[in-house]
Amino acid sequence: MAEVKLMKGNEALAEAAIRAGMQAYFGYPITPQSEVIEYLAAQEPKHDYVLIQAESELAAVNMLYGSGGAGARVMTTTSSPGFSLMQEGVSYMACAEIPCVMVNVVRGGPGLGTVQPSQGDYFQAVKGGGHGDYHVIVLGPNSVQEMVDHIYLAFELADKYRAPTLILADGAIGQMMEKVILPAPIKYEPDKPWATTGKTPDRERNILTSLYIQSEDMEQRNLKLQAKYKVILKNEIRYEEYEIEDAEYIIVAYGLCSRIAKNVVNRARDEGLKLGLFRPISLWPYPWDRIGEIADADRVKFFISVEMNAGQMVEDVKLAVCGKKPVFFFGRLGGIVPTPEETYEAIKEKIG
Amino acid sequence: MKEGYELVYKRPSTLTDRRMSYCPGCFHSTIHKFMMEIVEEMDIQDKTVGVCPVGCSVFAYNYLDIDMQEAAHGRAAAVATGIKRVLPDRIVFSYQGDGDLAAIGTAETLHACNRGENFTFIFINNGIYGMTGGQMAPTTLDGQITSTCPYGRDVETAGMPMKMAEIISSFEKVSYVERVSCNTPANARKAKRAIRKAFEYQMEGMGTTFIEVAANCPSNWKLTPEESLKWLEEKVYPYYPLGVFRDVKKLKKEE
Numbered sequence: 216m217a218e219v220k221l222m223k224g225n226e227a228l229a230e231a232a233i234r235a236g237m238q239a240y241f242g243y244p245i246t247p248q249s250e251v252i253e254y255l256a257a258q259e260p261k262h263d264y265v266l267i268q269a270e271s272e273l274a275a276v277n278m279l280y281g282s283g284g285a286g287a288r289v290m291t292t293t294s295s296p297g298f299s300l301m302q303e304g305v306s307y308m309a310c311a312e313i314p315c316v317m318v319n320v321v322r323g324g325p326g327l328g329t330v331q332p333s334q335g336d337y338f339q340a341v342k343g344g345g346h347g348d349y350h351v352i353v354l355g356p357n358s359v360q361e362m363v364d365h366i367y368l369a370f371e372l373a374d375k376y377r378a379p380t381l382i383l384a385d386g387a388i389g390q391m392m393e394k395v396i397l398p399a400p401i402k403y404e405p406d407k408p409w410a411t412t413g414k415t416p417d418r419e420r421n422i423l424t425s426l427y428i429q430s431e432d433m434e435q436r437n438l439k440l441q442a443k444y445k446v447i448l449k450n451e452i453r454y455e456e457y458e459i460e461d462a463e464y465i466i467v468a469y470g471l472c473s474r475i476a477k478n479v480v481n482r483a484r485d486e487g488l489k490l491g492l493f494r495p496i497s498l499w500p501y502p503w504d505r506i507g508e509i510a511d512a513d514r515v516k517f518f519i520s521v522e523m524n525a526g527q528m529v530e531d532v533k534l535a536v537c538g539k540k541p542v543f544f545f546g547r548l549g550g551i552v553p554t555p556e557e558t559y560e561a562i563k564e565k566i567g
Numbered sequence: 568m569k570e571g572y573e574l575v576y577k578r579p580s581t582l583t584d585r586r587m588s589y590c591p592g593c594f595h596s597t598i599h600k601f602m603m604e605i606v607e608e609m610d611i612q613d614k615t616v617g618v619c620p621v622g623c624s625v626f627a628y629n630y631l632d633i634d635m636q637e638a639a640h641g642r643a644a645a646v647a648t649g650i651k652r653v654l655p656d657r658i659v660f661s662y663q664g665d666g667d668l669a670a671i672g673t674a675e676t677l678h679a680c681n682r683g684e685n686f687t688f689i690f691i692n693n694g695i696y697g698m699t700g701g702q703m704a705p706t707t708l709d710g711q712i713t714s715t716c717p718y719g720r721d722v723e724t725a726g727m728p729m730k731m732a733e734i735i736s737s738f739e740k741v742s743y744v745e746r747v748s749c750n751t752p753a754n755a756r757k758a759k760r761a762i763r764k765a766f767e768y769q770m771e772g773m774g775t776t777f778i779e780v781a782a783n784c785p786s787n788w789k790l791t792p793e794e795s796l797k798w799l800e801e802k803v804y805p806y807y808p809l810g811v812f813r814d815v816k817k818l819k820k821e822e
């Protein structure tokens with residue numbers, strides 16, 4: 216049965232994972248997402264998922280590999296330094312096509328950085344943080360409700376494409392409390408004939424590997440992955456548009472910044488300024504084509520990417536706009552959330 | 568079977584009919600055969616899942632006709648943990664070299680043992696990095712020459728060769744630890760018995776089982792297979808003695 220609750224983002228995410236049929240969780244404590252493992256530990260007696268506080272994120276991601284490869288619906292959560300440590304495993308899982316859900320509740324970096332919210336891991340998430348030619352599917356929630364909805368979606372996408380799927384949530388989304396509708400629990404029935412569950416006489420042995428020592432084989436493996444990414448690019452682009460139809464100036468923002476941007480759009484509209492917001496929800500695949508279409512409209516004068524980093528997603532906006540219109544950037548660093556006031560000022564300055 | 572003939576030896580049905588990539592005389596192939604004979608004898612092919620990480624045995628899944636996962640270098644214990652926890656009624660093993668288990672993967676190894684993860688480690692200790700061409704391992708003997716200690720291992724700077732069976736046997740939730748070898752038919756039979764025992768303990772849910780194989784590496788030791796056996800007897804067993812280091816069933820009886 217669905218339920219309405221007031222919940223913290225991290226706890227809502229944990230509850231959603233249970234309801235979405237998660238069978239195993241592996242993690243290592245790190246602020247600002249330790250509430251996930253704490254919540255799951257508290258709820259464990261009522262459910263039958265596996266829960267391990269691993270000795271490191273490196274171990275956690277490899278437990279994810281093993282259990283995901285054994286056919287279970289599996290998840291890990293971490294924050295920036297922990298996700299860096301996991302990158303080796305992410306690359307291996309991408310190549311071996313192991314479905315799993317990972318959540319990075321991003322804090323400010325580089326290095327140990329700060330525990331305050333950031334979007335500094337955008338490059339790592341969408342351009343491939345580990346080695347080799349691969350992508351993970353990346354979703355960028357902007358509310359506690361989306362933390363919940365994206366968990367269901369991420370499990371589905373991971374299974375559908377046999378691909379590691381990442382929820383990239385800036386720290387604030389994990390920490391804030393909001394009203395949320397929790398969907399009814401589902402009974403998950405795995406249907407994974409490729410999983411290593413023990414070779415029965417009716418089939419060949421199942422092997423999960425990322426090793427293709429002959430270049431020709433490795434190229435074929437890569438082509439298979441690339442073909443899959445093409446399908447994902449076609450089917451799984453998600454975005455939200457707000458006051459775009461007549462907008463002359465367009466903010467592009469995801470996660471928490473999109474909430475701030477919406478506020479700025481409302482203020483601008485009150486003052487008669489035609490500002491709009493484009494919010495990518497899937498960060499990989501990125502809605503390049505749709506942004507490109509918007510850039511084609513004569514009325515559109517410029518784009519400005521608002522981020523909590525030194526300017527990362529702005530590169531994708533530039534790729535999408537492809538020189539058709541100017542693309543600007545405004546952001547704050549080090550765990551500082553830009554205020555609507557300073558964001559609005561930055562936009563007005565560009566308008567001149 | 569031709570009339571008048573008696574079958575005395577065959578490849579187990581659980582071993583694929585494929586030429587192995589291992590060097591002549593290497594114990595990897597012997598241990599592969601033992602494991603698959605055991606799987607056949609115990610009739611557990613449909614319940615067995617193996618993990619082979621990076622090292623000479625990374626291709627083990629080409630030879631073992633069972634479901635397998637290849638793991639990143641050093642991560643086999645974590646991968647095996649993941650498999651076993653979601654499939655607790657399967658027989659799960661990791662098959663690891665000394666670089667894998669005792670250098671890059673030490674943390675995963677020790678913590679899996681500390682938690683008493685109910686799978687079996689098959690640990691091939693050949694005292695060297697075989698796959699990458701003969702560099703020093705954490706288990707390389709004092710004074711032993713490798714490509715990264717060309718003047719012999721200097722224990723002053725490289726530390727002492729690590730005795731993993733001894734270390735692992737100190738974990739309370741580990742149920743069985745034995746160091747075996749395959750230098751003689753008698754020792755080879757013991758090695759097979761040890762692996763079978765480990766699988767049986769695992770099936771009884773007794774906790775981690777750990778079989779260390781004091782193994783050879785003729786190619787990188789730059790010895791003939793026969794000379795490598797002599798080296799084992801003269802240099803390796805005195806430092807890495809064969810035998811049972813922990814057996815909770817015996818411990819319980821003694822109590």
Ligand SMILES: Cc1ncc(C[n+]2csc(CCOP(=O)(O)OP(=O)(O)O)c2C)c(N)n1
Binds near residue numbers: 624668691695697699
């Ligand atoms: C992260 C990482 N570092 C280094 C390597 C290179 N590498 C492959 S196998 C190996 C050593 C293997 O030695 P061991 O585990 O003793 O197994 P053996 O080959 O002797 O059977 C190394 C260093 C790698 N594959 N991955």
